[in-house]
Amino acid sequence: MQPSDSEELHHTADWALRVSGKSLDELFVHAALGMQAMMGIEITQDTDSQRYFETSATDLETLLVRFLEEILYLLESENIRITGIKINERTETHLQSLLTCKPVQSIQKEIKAVTFHELEIHRGPGHFETVLVFDV
Amino acid sequence: MIQKQDLIRLSEYQWEIPSTYRGDMRVPVHLFADDRLLEEALDDRSLLQAVNAACLPGLVGWVSVMPDVHQGYGFPIGGVAASRFPDGVISPGAIGYDINCGVRLLSSRIEFNQVEHELSDLADALYANCPSGVGVGGKLRVTRKELEAVCRKGARWALENGYAEPEDLERTEEQGTVPGASPRSVSDRAMQRGRNQLGTLGAGNHFIEVDVVDEVFHPEAARILGLEQGFLALQIHCGSRGFGHQVCSDYVREFQTTIQRYAILLPDRELVCAPLNSPEGIRYLEAMACAANYAFCNRQILAHLARLSFEQALAGRVPDWHLRQVYDIAHNMGKTEIHTFEGRQIKLCVHRKGATRAFGPGFQGLPPEYLDIGQPVLVPGSMGTASWVLLGTEASMQLSFGSTCHGAGRVMSRKQAKREIRGSELRGSLEAAGIHIRAGSLPGLAEEAPLAYKDVDRVVEVVTRAGIARKVARLKPVAVIKG
Numbered sequence: 001m002q003p004s005d006s007e008e009l010h011h012t013a014d015w016a017l018r019v020s021g022k023s024l025d026e027l028f029v030h031a032a033l034g035m036q037a038m039m040g041i042e043i044t045q046d047t048d049s050q051r052y053f054e055t056s057a058t059d060l061e062t063l064l065v066r067f068l069e070e071i072l073y074l075l076e077s078e079n080i081r082i083t084g085i086k087i088n089e090r091t092e093t094h095l096q097s098l099l100t101c102k103p104v105q106s107i108q109k110e111i112k113a114v115t116f117h118e119l120e121i122h123r124g125p126g127h128f129e130t131v132l133v134f135d136v
Numbered sequence: 137m138i139q140k141q142d143l144i145r146l147s148e149y150q151w152e153i154p155s156t157y158r159g160d161m162r163v164p165v166h167l168f169a170d171d172r173l174l175e176e177a178l179d180d181r182s183l184l185q186a187v188n189a190a191c192l193p194g195l196v197g198w199v200s201v202m203p204d205v206h207q208g209y210g211f212p213i214g215g216v217a218a219s220r221f222p223d224g225v226i227s228p229g230a231i232g233y234d235i236n237c238g239v240r241l242l243s244s245r246i247e248f249n250q251v252e253h254e255l256s257d258l259a260d261a262l263y264a265n266c267p268s269g270v271g272v273g274g275k276l277r278v279t280r281k282e283l284e285a286v287c288r289k290g291a292r293w294a295l296e297n298g299y300a301e302p303e304d305l306e307r308t309e310e311q312g313t314v315p316g317a318s319p320r321s322v323s324d325r326a327m328q329r330g331r332n333q334l335g336t337l338g339a340g341n342h343f344i345e346v347d348v349v350d351e352v353f354h355p356e357a358a359r360i361l362g363l364e365q366g367f368l369a370l371q372i373h374c375g376s377r378g379f380g381h382q383v384c385s386d387y388v389r390e391f392q393t394t395i396q397r398y399a400i401l402l403p404d405r406e407l408v409c410a411p412l413n414s415p416e417g418i419r420y421l422e423a424m425a426c427a428a429n430y431a432f433c434n435r436q437i438l439a440h441l442a443r444l445s446f447e448q449a450l451a452g453r454v455p456d457w458h459l460r461q462v463y464d465i466a467h468n469m470g471k472t473e474i475h476t477f478e479g480r481q482i483k484l485c486v487h488r489k490g491a492t493r494a495f496g497p498g499f500q501g502l503p504p505e506y507l508d509i510g511q512p513v514l515v516p517g518s519m520g521t522a523s524w525v526l527l528g529t530e531a532s533m534q535l536s537f538g539s540t541c542h543g544a545g546r547v548m549s550r551k552q553a554k555r556e557i558r559g560s561e562l563r564g565s566l567e568a569a570g571i572h573i574r575a576g577s578l579p580g581l582a583e584e585a586p587l588a589y590k591d592v593d594r595v596v597e598v599v600t601r602a603g604i605a606r607k608v609a610r611l612k613p614v615a616v617i618k619g
Binding site: 008009010011012013014015039040058059061062065066069073075076077079104107108109110112113114115116117118119133135136 | 180182206207208209210213229232233234270271325328329338339340378381384385388389392393404405406408546547548549550551552577579580
């Protein structure tokens, strides 16, 4: 089920996801949860675990791609899905976050990569929006 | 959006978007299509993406667009762009995340009529032996040192480790080893992702398919390739798995700043690139070669597992159950090639994303038995429809930098396909048509439904009439294995 703050758009070959948030932090969180929702990930009821993630990038869009890539990597390498995201610190070029995770039971669809295709974060008063294209 | 009136008709099956269409285009776009396929190409953003690709620096001639084109990210799927050495560019996004995604075809001496009732067992064996699906690793675990050897040797590593026959390598593009690979240019993360995925199919549109040779159009070439009407063949469609995805992701991210260093302006960040002779460009070429070799090795191990499956299911039921390699060819790759352009021989980096190399007769990289007929081109159709075996031509060298189509090409989004088609109903209708389906994900199956794709027969008709391929045989699916 797609969260209401993200919407799958038509794309002939791959997946496109429109994501919005009242703040940039919220946009990052919604992008991560929306991406996972598209993949149809079922989790187990095992105990939560936590991962600390910190990264730097040259601009905000690259920071977002880097953040989502990390979530895909954790899914593939550790078989965990993010269930909670606490952003401790975020600037235009730096992110520090604490990720709460649960083990994965099953995944319906794979995302190969987060692309930069026409990627731009649009900013308005109290509204941030972007469209992400994933290679599937 | 680009309109039909923006295109100039060059011939019955070739159209041009002139470089005057937009100020930042450096070369024109040439599209191969009939009227219907042109309309379909105009329906999404694929031609706009081709125009964006035509803005890459250092391109030669034109950007070619195949009739199976569809919208991708950055560069369209079905696009070909050639950049000149040494100062042209290499663009990872113009090759794609699944580096050396490609197709392998094996032939058999098994008559369909002999084994019609054994096909369910054969599909079960293939599904059990060839790991498939999201997040599914292989039975083979390699050490870092072994993985570095895979990066350098490609399919040759599989031969040295008992997963191949010498003839398999002779009948593989580049003999299964792209030169210039350097594991030093691959990130630790890519190496880690690659260690447990060798010999796995993955998910999405990747598949293993048992086919029957349905019709032969060029009997002499079919005989040389080992294809005979009424006999089984096997296709394997997959690529470099998480290893290649990570290599591409790493370099697309890195090149976001590289283009600033070289003052390159582009209309889409996904097209980022580096000069071929720059340290960054050279490192990507080294890493791409590693991923390409990983993919050749991956398909080789899957071929080995498919041979075991045929043996398990058919030994004793038919006199000869062995599968012989016909060819293995990439459709997502940047290749260093010599082409004749404007009367001069020049060294080019030919980016093919969703396009297949299609070299004609006499090309020296071919096995001796194929020299007179040209390079085999493998064009899988959508699930449940025909696939094609074609040959490259001399004309493709002049018209499309030695390239042709790679498949049917999507026309419908995955979202729409899932809304219109139920995976369970699709499986039922395919089974009713005599096609055995083994699939891990029903929604995934629905996304790959035939009606989400163009008519592959029409695509093949265009490339053959345009002269950039010749028909050899049409294959009909009888069992499909998907992740």
